[in-house]
Amino acid sequence: MIGDLLKILGPRHAGDLRRYLLWLGAYAVLQGVATAFLVPVLAAMIHGDMERAGYGLLGLALTVLLVAVAHYRQAMKGFSLALVVLTTLHDRLGAKLVSLPLGWFSSERVGRLSRSATGGTMMVTNVFAHLLTPVVTGVLTPATTALALLFFDWRLGLTVLLAAPVIYALHHWSASWIARTEQRVDAAGVEASNRVVEFARLQPVLRAFGRTREGYPPLDQAIDAQQQAGGDRLGATFPRLLVAGLSVHLAFAALLVVGVMLALAHAIDTVELVALLALSARLAGPLAEAAARSGQLRMAANDLRRLADIFDQPPLPEPARSLPISDPGAVCLSNVVFGYRPEQATIDGVSLRVPAGTMTAIIGPSGSGKTTLTRLIMRFHDVDGGAVQVGGADVRGLTSADLMAQIAPVMQDVYLFDDTLEANIRIGAPDASDQDVREAARLAGVDEIVERLPQGWRSPVGEGGGALSGGERQRISLARALLKKAPIVILDEATAALDAENERHVQNALRTLRARSTLIVVAHQLSTIRSADQIVMLEHGAVVAAGTHQQLSTSEPRYAAFWRERQRARGWRLADGEALS
Incomplete structure (x- = not known):
């Protein structure tokens, strides 16, 4: 996922991303270190050793200060990167798209592009603002705490280390399943979006044959499939998230059992056990948070991959000079x-x-x-x-x-921009004089259209040229070609x-x-x-x-x-x- 983020942000912001990840990692590790200081502090206070407790509290205070600094730095850099995505991603997508072969733009890819450029952009910002921090701290902070626990008592530490692969396996299983269901939901959403656009474009045909009241079967089927996919995701997601979260609490229960057995066997001091169990309890919260967010992060990773796929597309090879x-x-x-x-x-x-x-x-x-x-x-x-x-x-x-x-192309399916009639002709040669534009329009028979439109040359043609007939759009396309004067x-x-x-x-x-x-x-x-x-x-x-x-x-x-x-x-x-x- 980090590789996809690097592609989406671009080389200009690669250093910012690395610094953000370093501060985020430091924040998570320092949280674990600060939590580990609780063990000597609690043990000293229970034993009445105030001098030792004071030194422990001083170390804890210094560590908490470092935690605050790291938290502030990673939060600011995360929001800064999210702002970079919001302000530059569409420009970078546009720059990438103009480098791709025109044959790349199939209707399916255009539908995917539209979905990625909208929902995908917000998902990338959400990764920096809300997802990465709880997931990274939910993994690194408990890992640091587990290492500290191993230092204080190897038996309790070994129990945590043995539980870690089970927790990881269940989290990975849950997140992978959620990611697969999200891919099906996304595919159904793209299909529904394409059918909505198709339904809008086919309105003249559908109305001509009275096919508006009973609906449009391809669109109805696509919407039903989208709803079915969404329902399947909800039904499959929650049980797996519960299992992943339950694994964390079962691991803590196992640690508690081992600790009690050690205390009953007089293999560990009761006061030290209370302090270590207090430290162990700190494992459960971040891990549960990571479990809750891991599925969302995997879904976000799918969106990142789809966006990165666009940047992975090979550009049309071009020479430096023709x-x-x-x-x-x-x-x-x-x-x-x-x-x-x-x-x-x-x-x-x-x-x-x-x-x-x-x-x-x-x-x-x-x-x-x-x-x-x-x-x-x-x-x-x-x-x-x-x-x-x-x-x-x-x-x-x-x-x-x-x-x-x-080359000047004149296609059967003419697309006109939502602008004036004159502006659509000028696309053929933006710097052409008014006289040249009028002459090209006359040769293509557009002047007759201009005469009967209320605003003449300034008449808006509508999105796609919807205000004009197909034949009139064709004449404007020919006027473009005439104005361009291509060989x-x-x-x-x-x-x-x-x-x-x-x-x-x-x-x-x-x-x-x-x-x-x-x-x-x-x-x-x-x-x-x-x-x-x-x-x-x-x-x-x-x-x-x-x-x-x-x-x-x-x-x-x-x-x-x-x-x-x-x-x-x-x-x-x-x-x-x-x-x-």
Whole structure:
């Protein structure tokens, strides 16, 4: 757990953490030493030796003073580290996230990240503020006391040492079980959080089909599973905590029995036994506190591990300086192999050249690897084999900033920030002039949207662009690409599922982009495919055909079948409840 704390705090605060742990350890040990002073003091007072008792009280007073100093220092350093976590952890997480490959951000990982960045952050602060101190003192203070007891009477000390492994084993068993149940509760919580977000996003579909009153089964099931996991944790936790706590009191009972037997056998002075038993009683309190907190600490350790896992993720390797761009706008893939799982290749030996200033349409059935291919060009992932070149340079030899300066992506699922319409377009080129922004908006048909919105360019688009239609969001995404003026534009099904008006604006923007940039289009629209300079057909992650529409129509049966299927699909419409061709 200490290693995870070091990763979370970062190297800048590693020294602070070590000093905190040293003061905490000193505080715990000094408490045990102060407790040990009670034995000679009590024995001397009962025997009436006031001079000896006075010396003992002086030593006790000095030790208590050191305890107070150590307690203050460890408490202040603990709160200081907790404050460091609250004020810097999110910044450090952000700095780490921007160094990770874009392909790392799956929906599952984003859900986990959100949970760790909120609940995990508070748990780390709780470790410093409330958990480490009672657990460390609950172990080190009794250990110090046990060593002192061994010095005063080896038989009683040996009894404590023999009981220690049993106490440890029961505590470890209890804490490990609690940690496992917490992992199940956490997994159920992440699943429920993901389903809540999904439920919110699916509101238009659910309401369209009247699925709001009876609930959303995936969300209901996830909530039920979360409640079940929470109930199982409560049912499993308390009995095990009771067993762990009971072991401490049983150990003290065994020590009491041994002491009484020694006293009855006249093997120990009764006065000394009373003093030693008073010392032994000091063992029970901290150990019981440690037992009560050990389960919470193990749960906290799980949160720390999940946070540390994020910092353990290898960053995207980047060179100190980018390779020179020798062929702006060109893209070349050479025998590229890539798989999301080691045992299955999503892209299998693809070789492809896209000359600068041309338009390439990538087609193929669902799951053939079209989107994955575009993501490899943008370096969402690094290839397992082969090479991807952009502008004549291997993408692994370019910094992320230099690579993305060459590419403007236009995805089917457009995300807009909760800001104004103009601010969302300016993301393409923050330093662009107002004139350039207006021109890009005009070419993408956004000016028509601006005219009918009450606040014009200052109109808020809502979180995710919820105030606009899907086609309008797509136009804004194209305006970003036009404003960026990148040598390469990648469009992933950008014209799919658009109405006639939005498709007209998108096609107009594509013509403008084609005149100035290289276009790589994952396409389904027949007009887009036909107009491409090069058509690449994928199946099962491999290129099965490449050429112009004319070439493939006459020489490639699979492409001809694909084309006929698309033509038939385009000819269907719904009228009077019947499908007509």
